[in-house]
Amino acid sequence: MASNMKAVKLRMKSIESTMQITRAMQLVAASKLRKAKEKADNTRPSFGILRNTLIDISKRNTEFTSVYSKASDSPRWLYVVIAGDRGMAGGYNSNLFKKMVELSQGKDYDVLPLGKKTVEYYKRRNVTILTDSFAEVADINMGDCFSIANIICEVFRKGNYGHIALVYTGFVSMLTQRPDQTSLLPLSDFREAEREEESSGIILYEPDSETVFDAVVPQYLAALIYGAMNESIASELAARRTAMDAATKNAGEMLDKLALYYNRARQASITQEITEIVAGAEGT
Amino acid sequence: MAATFHLQIVSLDGVEFDGMAQQVSCRTIDGEMAVLAHHINYCTAITVGKAVVVLEDGTRRESACVGGMLTMVNNECRLIANTWEWAEEIDVDRARTALAKTEVKLRDASLGESSRRAAQLKKRRAELRIRIAEENGRA
Numbered sequence: 001m002a003s004n005m006k007a008v009k010l011r012m013k014s015i016e017s018t019m020q021i022t023r024a025m026q027l028v029a030a031s032k033l034r035k036a037k038e039k040a041d042n043t044r045p046s047f048g049i050l051r052n053t054l055i056d057i058s059k060r061n062t063e064f065t066s067v068y069s070k071a072s073d074s075p076r077w078l079y080v081v082i083a084g085d086r087g088m089a090g091g092y093n094s095n096l097f098k099k100m101v102e103l104s105q106g107k108d109y110d111v112l113p114l115g116k117k118t119v120e121y122y123k124r125r126n127v128t129i130l131t132d133s134f135a136e137v138a139d140i141n142m143g144d145c146f147s148i149a150n151i152i153c154e155v156f157r158k159g160n161y162g163h164i165a166l167v168y169t170g171f172v173s174m175l176t177q178r179p180d181q182t183s184l185l186p187l188s189d190f191r192e193a194e195r196e197e198e199s200s201g202i203i204l205y206e207p208d209s210e211t212v213f214d215a216v217v218p219q220y221l222a223a224l225i226y227g228a229m230n231e232s233i234a235s236e237l238a239a240r241r242t243a244m245d246a247a248t249k250n251a252g253e254m255l256d257k258l259a260l261y262y263n264r265a266r267q268a269s270i271t272q273e274i275t276e277i278v279a280g281a282e283g284t
Numbered sequence: 285m286a287a288t289f290h291l292q293i294v295s296l297d298g299v300e301f302d303g304m305a306q307q308v309s310c311r312t313i314d315g316e317m318a319v320l321a322h323h324i325n326y327c328t329a330i331t332v333g334k335a336v337v338v339l340e341d342g343t344r345r346e347s348a349c350v351g352g353m354l355t356m357v358n359n360e361c362r363l364i365a366n367t368w369e370w371a372e373e374i375d376v377d378r379a380r381t382a383l384a385k386t387e388v389k390l391r392d393a394s395l396g397e398s399s400r401r402a403a404q405l406k407k408r409r410a411e412l413r414i415r416i417a418e419e420n421g422r423a
Contacts, residue, residue, distance in 0.1 A: 042298030046364050049294060053327065053355055053364075142296055142367065147402065203325040203357065207314045215313055215329035216353050219366055226296055 005269070008262045012255060019251035025088060026244035033174075033237040040171055040230040047223045054187070054213070054220055056203070066210055067157050068217045071186045074162040077109040078130065078155065080148070080184065080225065082168040082232045083118040085137050090243030092169065092177065092236050093117045099179035100167055110161075112148070114140065114229065130155070137233060142226055149222035156185045168228040169235040175242060177235035182228070184221055287321035288340050291361045295352075295368040301337065308361060310335035310349055319356055326356040330365065332408050334416055346371045346420060348413045367409075371420040374413050383410035 081100060083093045110128040113119045115137040122129055134140055134148060152164055163183065170180040205212050286306045293301040309318035311333025318336075319326070335349035352365035386407040389395065395403065 043296055045299060046294040046296055049362055049364050050353070053353065143406075146366070150398075203327050203355075206312065206317075206326070206328045211313065212327060212329050212353070219329075219351055219353070222366070223296055 005262060005265050008258055008265065012258050012262065015251050015254055015258070019248055019255070022244045022247040022251060026241055026248060029237045029241040029244060033234065033241060036230065036234040036237050037171070040227070040234045043223070043227040043230050047227045050216070050220045050223055054216065066187070066213050066217070068153070068185055068214065069187045072156070072159045072162050074159055075108055076161045077104070077107050078112060078152070078161040078164045079104065079109055080112045080152070080164070080166045081114065081118045081122075082137065082166070082229055083113075083115040083121070084232075084236045085116040085135075087117065088243065089236050089240040090246075092239035093121075096167065096169055096179045097121055099181070103165070103167065103181055112151070114148075115232075137229065137236075140229060142222070145222045145226040145229065146218070148225055149218045152184060152221060153218050161185075166225065166228055168232045171231045171234045171238065174238050177239055182224070184224065187217070286342075289319075289321040289323075289356075289359045289361055291337065291363070293337075293363045293365065293368060295365045297367070300347075300365075300368045300370070304340040305337055305361075306340065306342065307338040308335070308354075308363065310354065310363070312354065319354070319361055322359060323356045323361075325358065327353065329353045330363070332405070332412055334412065335363070335365075335368075346416055348374060348409075348416045350409055350412075369413065371416050371422065374417045374422065376414060376417045376422060379410045379413040379417070383407060383414065386410065 079100065081096070083096050087093065110130055111118070111122050112130040112134075113122055113132060114134050116135050119129070119132045119135045131151065134144055155161055156164060164185040165181050165183050167179070167181045170178045172178055288304040288306055291301060291303065291305040291308055292299070307318055307320050309316065310330055311317075312328045313331055314328060316333075317328070330349060330352045332350050335347045337345045337347070339345065348367075348369045348371075349363075349365050350367045352363065352368075354363045355361070386403045389403045390400065390407065
């Protein structure tokens with residue numbers, strides 16, 4: 001009985017220290033989350049305006065041809081996948097990879113991974129990685145997003161890939177984050193995009209619509225990637241906060257149960273000792 | 285009083301300016317240009333350069349503007365920049381460090397074509413930020 005009690009005590013101690021870690025992680029995630037969410041919210045307006053302008057240009061000029069609007073003949077896909085640098089964030093990483101498996105089924109594809117977990121995941125599966133120089137999501141800044149956009153534009157112009165898509169986690173709310181995908185290139189989907197617009201008449205493009213379009217596309221892609229990355233980071237922190245909150249609660253419950261068990265065992269051992277003493281006293 | 289128009293300046297960091305202005309000028313891919321009220325509906329792309337906004341009350345504000353686009357539709361002007369730093373917000377020390385770093389990088393003969401281009405662009409941005417800060421008496 002005494003050895004059993006010792007084991008329970010040890011277990012309680014280990015749970016307590018785990019709980020301390022999960023609680024600390026939860027607090028860190030919660031404090032970082034506010035900033036990350038603000039950043040994600042800030043990016044949205046510029047992205048929306050850019051997108052609307054590109055739709056406008058492609059709608060007004062039915063005859064115009066841009067390298068980026070035509071789908072190339074290549075059947076290969078390139079996925080830009082954004083996941084986290086670390087685990088301990090509930091289903092954040094695995095949900096995203098599940099979505100990726102679903103999306104890439106039956107396709108011949110390469111990836112451009114953002115995030116350590118993504119790099120590890122695709123290296124393990126021997127998928128061709130375009131570049132792993134953007135492995136740490138936490139370190140990626142706006143300049144890197146432009147480099148990524150330029151890489152994407154370059155490989156697309158060369159005709160290496162027929163389609164390029166972005167897979168990330170959308171921040172729905174503090175409690176819900178959804179893995180999502182959006183097409184990056186070609187921009188042929190812009191023509192179909194329905195948008196009721198105010199009659200703004202003819203717009204003058206300088207030097208001409210194609211040049212403006214070609215100059216704006218890489219910026220639009222960078223904005224899209226930057227926005228998606230900010231959303232993903234906010235999602236990761238929110239997921240980690242929820243997961244660590246649940247872990248802390250579970251640890252608390254386990255501690256309560258073990259404390260009850262420990263007290264019962266202690267009481268039982270005392271009772272047993274008394275019984276033994278009484279029996280001994282009776283014997284004499 | 286000069287005619288004004290509604291100007292919105294948005295960068296990837298959020299809304300930088302939203303209000304009435306008399307004039308906005310910046311460097312486009314086609315050269316320097318300025319937009320006044322009642323400009324024809326217009327759209328162009330912006331490169332690295334100085335941008336100047338003349339506010340409703342005639343105050344002049346300068347900024348370092350990098351990339352993006354400018355649209356003027358029905359007297360509503362939108363300037364979407366990749367980065368936009370008002371002269372008073374520029375971190376001169378950071379710009380100087382960036383400039384020094386890129387200069388060292390550019391001296392490296394083994395630098396690849398794309399990284400050389402990226403470094404040159406970075407250098408131009410740093411030079412622009414320093415120039416604007418200096419012109420506004422901040423350095």
